[in-house]
Amino acid sequence: MGLENPQQPGPGAPETNPTGFSTTVTDTTLSEALITLRKRRWILITSVVLGIAYGVYKAETQPKLFEAFGRIEVRSGSSNEYRVSAVQGYASDTAASKMLTEVAILQSDSLMLTVAREMDLSNNPEFLEVKGPVSHTTLDDAGVRQSTVHRLQSNLHITLVPKTDIIRISYTCLSAKLSADIVNTVIATYVHRSYQTRFDSTQRVSQWLSGQLDDLKQQVQTSQERMMDLQRRLGMLGFDPSHNQISTSLEDLSKAAGDARIARIVAESRYRMLAGMDPNTMEGSIETTPGTAPGELNLLRGQVASAKANYAQMESTLGPNHPQAQALKAQIDELEKEIDAEQKRLLLQAKQNYVVARTNEDQTSAALEKQKSDAYKLRDDLVEYTVRQRDFESNRTLYEGLLQRLRTAGVQAGLESLEIDVVDQALPPASPMLRPQSTIIMTSFVFGLLGGIVLAFLMESLDTGLRSVAEIESITELPSLAVIPRSRRAGVSEAAMSTAQRNISVLTQPKSQFAEAFRSLRTALLLSSAGHPPKFILFTSATPSEGKTTTASNLACILAQRDARVLLIDADLRRPNVHHRFGLNGKVGLTTLLTGASKLKDTVQNIPNVPNLDILPSGPVPPFPSEMLSSEAMDAFLNHCGDLYTHIVIDSPPILSVTDGVILARRADAVVLVIRHGKSSKHVVRRARDMLLRSGAPITGIVLNAVDLSSPEYYGYYGYSGYSYSSVDSESWESQTVSASSNGAGGRV
Template identity: 75%
Template sequence: MGSKNTQPPHVGVPETNQAGFSTTVTDTTLSEALIVLRKRKLVLIIAVLLGLAYGIYKAESQPKLYEAYGRIQVRSGSSNEYRVSAVQAYGGDASTKLLSEIEIIKSDSLMLTVCREMDLANNADFLEKPTAPQPRANLSDGETRQDTVHRLQSNLHVTIVAKTDIIRISYSSLNAKLSSDIVNKVISDYVQRSYQTRYESSQRASVWLSGTLDGLRQEVEASQEQMLDMQRRLGILGFDPNHNQINESLDDLSRAAGAAKLARIIAEARYRVVSGMDPNTIEGTIELTPGTAPGELTQLRAQLAGAKASYATLESSLGPNHPQSKASKAQIDELAKEIDEEQNRLIVQAKQNFVVAKANEDQTTAALEAQKTDAYKLRDQLVEYTLRQREYEANRTLYDSLKSRLRTASVQSGLESLDVDVVDQALPPAQPVLRPQSTVILTALIFALLAGIVVAFLMESLDTGLRSIAEIESITELPSLAIIPRARRSSVDQAATLSTAQRNVGILTQPKSQFAEAFRSLRTSLLLSNTGQPPKFIVLTSATPSEGKTTAASNLAAILAQRDTRVLLIDGDLRRPNIHHRFGLNGKIGLTSVLTGATKLEETVQSVPEIPNLDILPSGPVPPFPTEMLSSAAMETILKRCGELYDYIVIDSPPILSVTDGVILARQADAVVLVVRHGKSSKHVVRRARDLLLRAGAAITGIVLNAVDLNSPEYYGYYGYSGYSYSSVDSDSWESQTAEGEHTNAGETKR
């Protein structure tokens, strides 16, 4: 076998013997979405037809429903000004209030009340049945209750009239009178419920307030009794805590203590002075005894001085022994004694006065301190009294407020029924309400079309088959060499006149078809894959069986042989050979015969009469060990000999994911073409085959997408020139020019 090509690929053709090739797939655009829809047009057509059929059925079979309606006005009511608490009043946006009322109207409890009062569970018109259920249904059963309530809720429509506080309530059924009765019953029960719930709420508030008032009244009485008892203990008159006996006594004692202290100071000073003075000057210094005549001691002293003068006279005239003198002398002694006694009495009196003043001061001070202690206690008691008084006032204020609220709640409970006014009672409708048939059909078509689009894209996302060239190039990172359209089968009459090779090789019977042009494009891509040195050994393989590699190899060999070049087609599938069947040749001898030495190469190759330049080397007998034979030195020798005799050698190999034969043949080739069948091969299978070839060092030239339906949206207009036809002269001229040019390239290759 000749050496492999190592030159760079032709300009514009990506290099394939490396894994660096990549193709960027653009993001999903509107055009790609349209392609998906065109590809899945059958799904869309089926969806549209089903939607049309369903719409016609619904339009023709829609029931004649009678819709009755009534209207009510929901307003704040005149009782809001008497509400017990602002929390009960509706606040905020009026629309929020109306939405809340709508939910109340459609609540399960109100619907269940209507169902019970009208016995809807046994109403044939309500159940849309010819007769009432037997035995009679009971709403105590959970399933029956749920079905009846849900049926009523589903047919009851409650809406707000725009820019008003009016609510519209309507019901649709097969019976006009039943519709109006249900609406009127719903309105009646709603009004009754509105009145009852608010009345019960006010009554609950009244009962709670009454119980609270009893407790508050007892607390007020207890706190008042404690406050009065504190007043009695404190001696407070009325409610003025500033005038009490303790405070008045404290003032008197404070004044008495001051006076006693002053008196003690004066008495002490008098005593100190009197006790330390000259007795002769006592009477002239201070008043000895308050309230006593200050001249008593002076009189005694005057009498003493007179007695002494008389005694001196008598003594000088009568002598000391004279009785008169002695009598005068005795009088002097008596007066002196009295004076001494009087002086002592005055000192004792001053001392006693001092002691009395001191005792008075001590007692007054002790009484004042005791009174201060009582005053301090009084202060603490006054604080407690203040707290008691405040507690009493707070309890009395709360009691009065709640008592007033209780009276308000009694008034409010009678005014709550004014919140809901019935504007219109429901009347039985005269005509049924039918939707326009065109609207029903159009709606069904739109939803069916949308469902079809969703299913189409879902099927597209779940489809793992490879159908788009851009997708295949993105998955494999390999260039696409050609797109082979699906071959047209010959008619029975035409096939009867054709040879085996003509029936199986499409380019022989349809040389100007899209199928033949695709293989010419493949031939051109392969010959230009390497600059200046076209590949000699070309291996066609696939990831899995039945992807069309044998068909591709046969037609490619036939296209290459339509020039002045010799081409050899080797059936390298030693396990399931098929080439000899395609050309109607003998398969008893072939490649295995040459490898075993049973025959020679020149004796084994077979020619095809329809294609003079094409020789076929069949597989021959199926060997027991195909892999060993293909990887032997004899195989390399045969391929080298083939390279000397032929310009191009096309080898059909087995699927590379099934056996390793294809990988062995790919390593010995100048160009490896991976055939992928449109819509059959999955992404991971093709990627796995690509990886095996790259790891084996095979020169992967590119991929061929086989059996493509050119009418599919992905390839619409791919062969836009298909309507163009060649004249016989032009065709022959083009063929001859192409053959001459390629023969020149082949000659350069040989040189």
């Protein structure tokens, strides 16, 4: 019992995870929760009692409240058959959100403030739940307004009747008439607000539409005037941009320019041909200018040829000086002059026709180019005209649409508004509304119970004390060697006892749970190391008053009840207490032995109750205990004791207070850390363990001391307490376990 892990490393083993022991923190189970509640039962009982007392008080003193209620039906406007333009009906989600919106409006501060002003609730004693007259207040004060609206909202309950469009409005107060009046006033104010809000909204829309219509009307007029001005400038009739004067002139000029160019080319070709050809062959050329007789030049040439023939005949017959011949000669010359003149005239006429044709072409081309420029400008104007026409049409369409909307806004707004019907007016209730006393008490009991449970677990979580073995093993990662219960007197008269019997419980109560716990500790220590039981056993603690001296003294007595020889050394040189426990003389002891003032056989003491136990008190308190315990004399003394005794039990000081315990722990075979139940905290124990580990001490395990076995976490831990057996049988197995080591022990000093 108490032996958690017997596989402990032997003395001198290298430092590892504390003795190779590991624990696993399990999840909180129902049994652990019940243990916690049983341990904190007084908190739970107190909380439940307070809850029940509060419930009884509330049940007896609950006010007589009157609840009046009314119902209204809220519909979302007229049906589509009455609408100007049919719209889709409200979806279920939209209708639900709409109803929730109306509930929020009914609970709004503005509506509550209107009701409070109308009924002057801030000066109503029944509303304020006070007796006698009240001082006059005004809702213009922020504090009064806030408190009145808050009180009104807290007592006003607005709920939706499921699967309907009905809203239930109720109010609870001390006056039946006032509760009904408040409900009816809330309904009337809500209905008035609904219609007033819709009317104001319609007015705002109408005003906005009117303003927009005025602007659009001005824009339509301006666009129309600009379009008409541009139409007149373009020479357009009506609204057809394809029929205009410029386009017609452009077609005529294009045709005239083509004809002029052809005429110029023909005239130029005639002139250049006539200017470059032989004059004698001019009469055989192409026709001259139209209107000119092409045969005149040929006639002159025929006359010249006939005259020349007559002249040649006459010259041959009459001679050249004949007057007829000379006259004919003169006629021939005259005809030749006329031919030259005619040729020049024809050439000049062809040139003039060419010049006229070229001039005509130039002028026609210039007029065409000017007309083209006008056409290009016309194209840009037509684009502008199209834009302005579209702008005009757009403004006119928008104007007409808004005008139609404005005309139907009033009718549509009436059809879209909510329809609110009062289903039930609020009537003063006939009797007050009282909650059953059993319900109030039961509710308070449940809340008290829950509060006690929460407080119990809260106190448990805030408690840093170590009380359970599992918790200690989880914190220290060390095995639990034994759980030592709190010592109780067995009713034996103390007058007949010696000092050792009064202080060492295992001597007077060998069959008690206390003695059995130390036997379990003895078994755990003897089996803690493989091969041989530990010889030097050191007991220490993190802080003072944790019971390490009691544990060391009782274990030494238990070890000495066997055939083993045991030496109990009081190594606490600062506050020695072992000699007081056994009623011995403390004038000589460990300090006198280390200083050489006494010898071992003259220093050790014993008691008649335990003949195999030798006790070495601490002796006088030295000025430097740490130096004395770490001296070579101390090493030699311990080595000498190891040859004489089977077990040496050492009681050392707390390791967090002084370093004596750490010094002694390095020389021990087994170090036991004593933890007092409910006293040691988690941080302190963890720090003590870390100090021992860093010093290389062979920590065997922990001992939980002064445990209240009636506490819930240890209930049934020593359930075998009623079982009895002889002292010989109880120790026979343990004697056999270490018989080999006992047979090799030295003789008594």
